[in-house]
Amino acid sequence: MNAAVLITGGASGIGRAVAERVVARGARAILWDVSGAALEATCADLGPLADGRVVDVGDATAVAEAGKALNAPTHLVNNAGILGGRMDWQAIDPVEVSRILAINVTGMMQVTSAFLNARVAHPQASIVNIASIAGENGGAPGFASYGASKGAILALTRALARDLAPEVRVNALAPGIIDTPIQSAVLGSAEARTQAEAGIPMGRMGTPEEVAEAADWLLFKASYATGESLRIAGGRR
Numbered sequence: 587m588n589a590a591v592l593i594t595g596g597a598s599g600i601g602r603a604v605a606e607r608v609v610a611r612g613a614r615a616i617l618w619d620v621s622g623a624a625l626e627a628t629c630a631d632l633g634p635l636a637d638g639r640v641v642d643v644g645d646a647t648a649v650a651e652a653g654k655a656l657n658a659p660t661h662l663v664n665n666a667g668i669l670g671g672r673m674d675w676q677a678i679d680p681v682e683v684s685r686i687l688a689i690n691v692t693g694m695m696q697v698t699s700a701f702l703n704a705r706v707a708h709p710q711a712s713i714v715n716i717a718s719i720a721g722e723n724g725g726a727p728g729f730a731s732y733g734a735s736k737g738a739i740l741a742l743t744r745a746l747a748r749d750l751a752p753e754v755r756v757n758a759l760a761p762g763i764i765d766t767p768i769q770s771a772v773l774g775s776a777e778a779r780t781q782a783e784a785g786i787p788m789g790r791m792g793t794p795e796e797v798a799e800a801a802d803w804l805l806f807k808a809s810y811a812t813g814e815s816l817r818i819a820g821g822r823r
């Protein structure tokens with residue numbers, strides 16, 4: 587049976603690389619992304635197996651509406667996420683904290699709910715949540731809200747895996763530093779990049795394709811893995 591994979595944040599970086607793998611195996615890729623222009627370009631590149639819709643996963647009404655229009659999804663990759671602004675502990679901005687949690691955590695929960703209401707059975711039905719090693723180590727200095735949101739995703743992965751077994755497997759990926767646009771906020775200069783790479787045992791940033799390879803395995807092949815989190819971080823903790 588052909589799979590249909592809903593991928594949030596599928597227009598760029600890791601989400602786009604996952605969509606490329608999905609289409610390459612002959613499955614449908616349903617992309618939800620907040621950026622209409624990037625979505626249009628990505629869908630044009632991916633061809634007829636890809637279908638895109640502008641959805642802000644932090645907007646409950648938009649997610650509910652898009653959920654009703656879902657065409658028989660079998661798998662889900664909760665990938666959309668934001669880093670948010672840098673914050674000192676002495677100047678916590680509750681509006682910014684709420685924005686990060688609304689997209690990275692509440693949004694992920696609402697998308698999962700919409701997917702579960704629309705999904706059709708598949709022998710390898712599964713969900714992959716894109717967390718981060720920041721969910722384990724707290725994240726880069728100044729980005730504690732992001733770390734907290736990713737820690738929540740690791741907990742939600744375990745809760746979902748327990749609640750949805752045996753019909754749907756649920757696993758998380760915890761990437762380290764991956765070379766995508768989200769990193770430009772933290773690693774703007776060549777110097778910052780070199781410094782970051784010096785802290786990675788593998789000596790380099792990862793690629794979106796290397797994360798997508800692991801997502802493909804968890805989605806379609808890891809038939810006895812559920813509730814797990816797999817680091818793709820070049821040895822970084």
Ligand SMILES: NC(=O)c1ccc[n+]([C@@H]2O[C@H](COP(=O)([O-])OP(=O)(O)OC[C@H]3O[C@@H](n4cnc5c(N)ncnc54)[C@H](O)[C@@H]3O)[C@@H](O)[C@H]2O)c1
Pocket residue numbers: 594595596597598599600601618619620621624641642643644665666667668669689716717718719760761762763764765766767768769
């Ligand atoms: N790049 C890294 O180093 C790294 C490391 C660990 C985890 N991650 C996680 O991987 C995921 C993908 O990040 P990426 O590195 O590919 O970044 P990216 O910025 O290249 O891609 C993120 C995509 O999500 C979309 N998006 C953002 N907010 C959205 C919203 N509210 N609704 C729908 N779509 C939205 C963006 O438009 C973009 O297309 C994120 O959850 C991120 O936290 C990335």
